[in-house]
Amino acid sequence: MLTPSFSNAHRSIWNLLPVAILVLACLKTSSATAQQATARPNVIVILADDLGYGDVGYQGCPDIATPNIDRLAKEGITFTNMRANCTVCSPTRAALLTGRYADRVGVPGVIRTNPQSNFGFLSLDVRTIANRLSDVGYHTAIVGKWHLGLESPNTPNERGFDLFHGFLGDMMDDYYNHRRGGINFMRHNDQEIDPDGHATELFTEWSIDYLTDRSKQKDDPFFLYLAYNAPHFPIQPPTEWLERTKQSHPEASPARQKNIAFVEHLDANVGKLLAAIDQLDLRENTLVAFTSDNGGSIPHAQRNLPWRDGKQSHYDGGLRVPFIIRPLNRDLAGTTSDYAGLTFDLYATTLKLAGTKRESDCDAVSLTPILDGKAMPEQTRPLYFVRREGNPRYCGMAYHALIKGNWKLVQNTPFSALELYDLSKDPEEQNDLINKAPKIANELKRDLIKHIQRGGQTPWQSPFPASTD
CATH class of the missing domain: 3.30.1120.10 (Arylsulfatase, C-terminal domain)
Structure with missing residues (x-):
């Protein structure tokens, strides 16, 4: 058997080969991890409350200016044929967070403070989107309106969210004192809080605080569910916003003036959030979705045109909602989709983006083909x-x-x-x-x-x- 003859230099190179192989393996693993992180984006879902289909600028609203929501539309995909899962609050939220029709998870109607008028209890055996995302390493937060349970065991932290900063109940009787029937439902996790300020501004501020914190943890993806109470009645814009609207729209009815100011105030706060995403260097790996839980309330001067009727009605004015997704792929900016889907499709979409599968009995479908610039598979789903x-x-x-x-x-x-x-x-x-x-x-x-x-x-x-x- 011949034995190779090595010089000292050759021997040094030979001895270093295992180290080099190990380093290459580590680099490969690191690269794979980086690619996986890139493939698992942060997700922000912004849910307005009672925002009418025809009350945003990009849908052709003639009297409300929404430059920031319009910006999302220009930078993302607008869905022209999407509907909310229900014509009122709780069922849509239950569907969004579980990927199932709301009556299948115990929420066919509105969850209320008074048990005699309560029509829902979120089933305890159903895992939420927060549970599912936590399983694959996401940090999860809800800021704003919960409306899926006022007490244990159906509070946000008990249903999978790492952080809750917002309002447990349904509607606020006042956007500044944050009470419902005299009860304070404002919470930071399980602690009652009593903050000063307009709820829309508080929810925006708390969301930006959360994004600031998560921007320091860039290896860990996050899911933020920002659920505004606005523009749900009482229609209560800050005084300076209303006075400005009275000057700019003197021909509008007092009720419409209040709604114009209220939606424009909401839009300005969406703009603050979008600016924070850019400033915190989160834009490249953060998908943003924006929609409403149902149509606008006609008695409160909200607008759902061209569709018939409004909130509480099963005609399309109560169901059709603004729906925008700003994906990571900037080539899709300004495009539209006429896919007919429902709010809870965001559940299946988010799970797919996170690299995990929806449950076999999930009613929602993933919109990721559209986010990849492709057509959705043919479906017969009613x-x-x-x-x-x-x-x-x-x-x-x-x-x-x-x-x-x-x-x-x-x-x-x-x-x-x-x-x-x-x-x-x-x-x-x-x-x-x-x-x-x-x-x-x-x-x-x-x-x-x-x-x-x-x-x-x-x-x-x-x-x-x-x-x-």
Whole structure:
């Protein structure tokens, strides 16, 4: 056997080879880790409350200036055919955070302070988006309105969020004292707080504080759910904003002037958040989504045109919402998508971006093909809507709608007849075809019944006895 003859220099190189191999392996691992981090973006979901489809500039609003929301539209993808999961607050939020239709997770209606008018209890056996993202290393936060439980075990920290800084309840009776029925629902995690300031400004400030903190932890992706109360009534812009609007829009009604000022104030705060994202060097790896939990409230001078009706209604004015995603791919800036989806598709999208899979019984679908500049796969998924409500007139009855392809079946009050519309020819829902297209009507009725039965399997009242104190 021949033994190679090495010089001392050759021997030194030979001895260093294992070290070099180890270094290369480490560099490869480091590179893979960096690529993985790049592939797992930060995600910010901004949810406005009762913001009408026609009350933002990029949708053609004639009297409200929203340059910052418009900026998101110019820098991202605008979705022209998206709907909220429900016509009122809690169900849309439950769907967004679980990826399931709201009645399947125990929230078919509004969660309220008074148990006698409460129509929801977020199911304890369902994991939220915060739980799922925490599993894969995300830090998670909610700033703003929760509205999915006022006490344990359904508080944000108990449902997976690392940070909660905001309002537990539904609506605020006043944007400055932050009470509901005299109760202070403002919290920092589980601690009651009593901050000074307009809620919209506070939520923006707290979100920027969170982003500032996370910008120092760039190896750890984050998920921020910023849920504003605005522009939900009471329509309460800061005084200086209202006075400015009165000067610029003297022809508008007093109610409309207040709404103009309120939305423009919200937009300015969205602008502060976007500026902070840029200043903190988070832009390149942070996806931003913006939408509303339902349509605007017509009695409060909000605008949903061109769609029929508004908040609480299952006509499209109550369901169609502004919907924007600013992806990491800047080549898609200023593009549009007419994909017909629902709010909770953000759940499946975020999980996909985070590198994890949605559950087998998830109702949401990922929008990531659109974020990659591709078409969505062909789907036959019906879009289902339910709202359960209670008052002396309706006594806890439910309202329903279902969209399948171009067809929409609606029962807009518990005692009204079913209506059928061909949205491709009648997007404003004026010509009821229930008696002219019986075959299609019966097909949609069967689909609707299946959804109602499926949702009805989930209890929607608290399993815990009410306190007698």
